Amino acid sequence: MSTATTTDTRTPASHVADSHDVIRVHGARENNLSDVSVELPKRRLTVFTGVSGSGKSSLVFGTIAAESQRLINETYSAFVQGFMPTMARPDVDVLEGLTTAIIVDQERMGADPRSTVGTATDANAMLRILFSRLGKPHIGSPQAFSFNVASISGAGAVTVERGGQKVKERRSFSITGGMCPRCEGRGSVNDIDLTQVYDESKSLNEGAITIPGYTMDGWYGRIFRGCGFFDPDKPIRKFTKRQLHDLLYKEPTKIKVDGINLTYEGLIPRIQKSMLSKDVDSLQSHIRAFVERAVTFTTCPDCDGTRLSEEARSSKIKGVNIADACAMQISDLADWVRGLDEPSVAPLLGKLQHTLDSFVEIGLGYLSLDRSSGTLSGGEAQRTKMIRHLGSSLTDVTYVFDEPTTGMHPHDIQRMNNLLLRLRDKGNTVLVVEHEPETIAIADHVVDLGPLAGTEGGEVVFEGTVEGLRASGTLTGRHLDDRARLKPSVRTPSGALEVRGASAHNLRHVDVDIPLGVLVVVTGVAGSGKSSLLHGSVAGREGVVAVDQTPIRGSRRSNPATYTGLLDPIRKAFAKANNVKPALFSANSEGACPNCNGAGVVYTDLAMMAGVATTCEECEGRRFQASVLEYKLGGRDISEVLAMSVAEAEEFFAEGAARTPAAHKILRRLADVGLGYLRLGQPLTTLSGGERQRLKLAIHMAEEGGVYVLDEPTTGLHLADVEQLLGLLDHLVDSGKSVIVIEHHQAVMAHADWIIDVGPGAGHDGGRIVFEGTPADLVADRSTLTGEHLAAYVEG
Known part of the structure; x- marks a missing residue:
């Protein structure tokens, strides 16, 4: 039941005493939250559960973390605030007991071509100092080893005081940077x-x-x-x-x-x-x-892709230049740094060693510092952001994580759990949005939101211990101990897709035959080479539809109707029924309300203070001109149609006066991937990561292709939704498609017809096929990490 309905019977004195130990949220209404009230214990690990779209992110990120960051920003001077992003106060009645929030989310790291794993952390900066001190020959300061600093020289006039008088002198200057002049530090030429x-x-x-x-x-x-x-x-x-x-x-x-x-x-x-x-x-x-x-x-032929000038590459420590160091697998680089014994830079070596060891500890030892940060998956980006916090001496901080086990093999989840517990044990409050049962199990406190998603969610349906959640009867509680069974029989392949000599990234000239006409699951620890195998050797082939993890982009004007192309047949249907132009039924075109330009809200800029968004008085948030809303289709105007859920719209466009086969087809696919609760006009910016992934899947299902390659489609899926996803994969295979899935979820592995396990480890310890066969054979064999965990899962 929702704690919003619980009566607070404490005395004011006890309320004040307790307020130091809890974060109190009363009346939260961000997005779909319906007056949610919770009390979260400080210095404890709280996990937020619930189906995708139930309101977890709205409560944790959109309310608690957002208000903490807004209040911190307000402590700066008005001048400084003028250079910072403005943040509106969340829609909530009371927020008490907040501490400084550090958000470690799955937002991709900047895709700037100059940004690497090394520059995104402190590792590159420390390496540059190290080489400027120990490198032979000595070529200059740390910036001489930076591919983002160019070497320039010139002359200019300076004013100096001489004999009590100011005179101008012409002086030459030079800046020695490490940027390759040919590619300007990008590593490639065009x-x-x-x-x-x-x-x-x-x-x-x-x-x-x-x-x-x-x-x-x-x-x-x-x-x-x-x-x-x-x-x-x-x-x-x-x-x-x-x-x-x-x-x-x-x-x-x-x-x-x-x-x-x-x-x-x-x-x-x-x-x-x-x-x-x-x-x-x-x-x-x-x-x-x-x-x-x-x-x-x-x-770049001059720097061979290292981004660095010849001079920067000429300086070495024990025969290794900075480009060589950045190209090493981080676990190997950590061993190399450990072997350096130089008292003059001992503090620097200690800090660099800790940073590199943190990469290994968090399961990212297979990366290299020269890896472009834009190529990291959401899970890898989130764990990379964690690096700087692992050695922090700060306490009484609120750490906020968004599904930190995303992209993790079951073997690595315990490692992540230990890191979360370490942060808690240092005296911090740790808030985690998560679907993974192994991580839910370590929680001190659980908040389950639901009961369902969208307008049917937004309530706290349970708050308490993990054991209490199991007995609660909520959707999460009922599915917490789900275990999949191996299929009694598997499909027979209709052919095979041959891969020969695959050598992208860490793959070791892999030869493998991928069965067609069946459900194939490719498994292995993070960094083993799964994505390299499929995206490097399969995705580009004719007839192959690949759905990767690149995030969908869209402004607050973008919504499921515009993103999927659904709005086009809807506009045409309205235009035909009313004998007017289709452009009238677009809030981004001729039909837009002139007062708010089709945004539905009016934004008031308050300079250095947070801007205020108020519902447009002219259109009352409907986004369209009043004259446009007089046109109807099946008795509904365009704003009413965009306010429908996918499920409602699917029924609306199926028959009668509003029958629109083209629209119905798109809506059917959205419902198939479990997005029936989304509103057609809901801004894309309010969708969770899992919802965006499935929105992409729905679009790609329309493409002509015989082979589907899906990259971790369970990302962001609740335990109860995995079953629906398996049904969708079965539907695709039974309709004659071949489905190849990169996945860590054991329920998907157990449901496969064929498993290809890549490994045995990550980076240079991976890149080989360590098992091919049915799930039953993998469980019986137990020769790989995946086999061990799948056996424990199906027998648990």
Whole structure:
């Protein structure tokens, strides 16, 4: 039952005494929370459970952690706050007993091409200091080993005082950085296909430039027509060498057009600055398509991908330069640092050793410091963020974790549990959102939210001990001790997909035949080579649909209807029924409320204070003009349809006046992946990680392909939802598809027709096939870590 209905009978005096030992939340209403009230014990480990979408993240991250961070930000001066992101106060009546919150979530680390595992932690900085002190030959300060600092020299005037008078002197200066001058510290160079940049048979005014956004009726057209470097009416193939050079490569040059001072720059350097300096995956889809079509990235020949200058690579410690050190597997690097005995830098060596050992302890010893941070999975990113907190001396801090066991093999979960308990035992409050039974089991206190998801969730259905949860009868309590059984019989393959000589990353020239027409599960510890095998050797083949873990992107205007393409057939159905334009039924186009521009809320900027969002008085949050809402389909206006859940909309568009087969098909797929409770117009920013993963899966199910590759589809799934996922996988296989799943969840392993286990360990200790066969054979064999844990699971 919800503690929101419990009467507080304590006296005011006892209330004050207890407030130091609990975090009190009363009347929380963020997202789908319905006046939730809880009291969380401090300096204890509290686990929040419940189905995906039940309100766990809204309570822990959106309410408790968000308010803690907002209050800390308010302690800074107004000037400093002006440079910080503004945060609105969560919708909650009372929040007491908060301490400093440190959020360790699954948000991907910055995908900037210059960001690596080493730069994202303190490891690279410490290595640079180490090489600047011990490296031979000595080449300079730590920045001489940084691939983010260029070497520059020049001269300038400085004012000095001499004989009581100020005089100007010209002095030279130089900065020695470690950046490779050829690739500018990126490790790769690009080659641009000019046929994808312009059509030489056309003039500029005829639309010769084919780069997205470079139209002649916009700002660029004004610059090209007024620069005077070439004739915009002449076909590009008739340009002189000089004119073509100016179009493509001219350095930034000041020009004046229509009395306005502007800067002209050639197309190639402009493309490199605006598009190629960013992570490709972060670009808008049409720009990303252009980059993938027009640009070829290759390893820099000057630095061999190390990003460092020749001088930086020339300085060595015991025959190892800093590029070699960063390329080592971290577990090996830790051993190398352990072998350095130099009293002059003993404190630095001790700190570096602790950081590297923390990587190993947390199960990431298989990474290397030069690994791009944007390539880490959500689970790897979260554990990397944990590194800096493991040696912290801070106590009475609230640590907030979002499913910290994501991406972990059962063998590694106990290691994560020990780290969580260590943080608690140092006197900290640890709050964990989690589905994994092994982690729920170590909780001092459990808060179970539900009973279901979306509008049917948002309540505290149980609060107490793990044993109390087992006996509570809630959905989580009933499924906490679930154990899968091995299937009595497995399907017969219809063929095989051959992989020969796979050697991506740590794979050791792997040969394997992956059965087709059945459910194949690829297992192994994190870093063993599972993803390298499938994404490197299978995903790119014709007829293969791969659903990886890259996060979906979307603003607060994006929602399931826009993201899945569902809104298009809905708009067309409304337009046809009312004989008007489809654009009227888009809150991002002609139908938008003019007062809030279709956002539904009006944002008031209060400068250095948190901005305030208030419901638009004009449309009352419906996002559309009043005239648009007069048009109906099946008796409902567009705002009412977007307020429907997937399940309601599926029924609505199935028959009658609103029958829309194209919309119904998409809704059916959303329901199949367990998202029937989502509202069509719900902002993507309010979806949990598990919901976003399944939203991607629903979209990919529409693609034509005979083979599906899924990367940990149980991520963010409640115990009760795993069964529904298994039903979906069975449905795909029974409909003639081949399904290959990378997975750690033992219930999925037990349900497989065939298991391929990669290992035996991670990094250079993995990369081999250690088992191929049925789940029953793996359990009987017990020759691998996966086999041991699966046997314990099905027999437990």
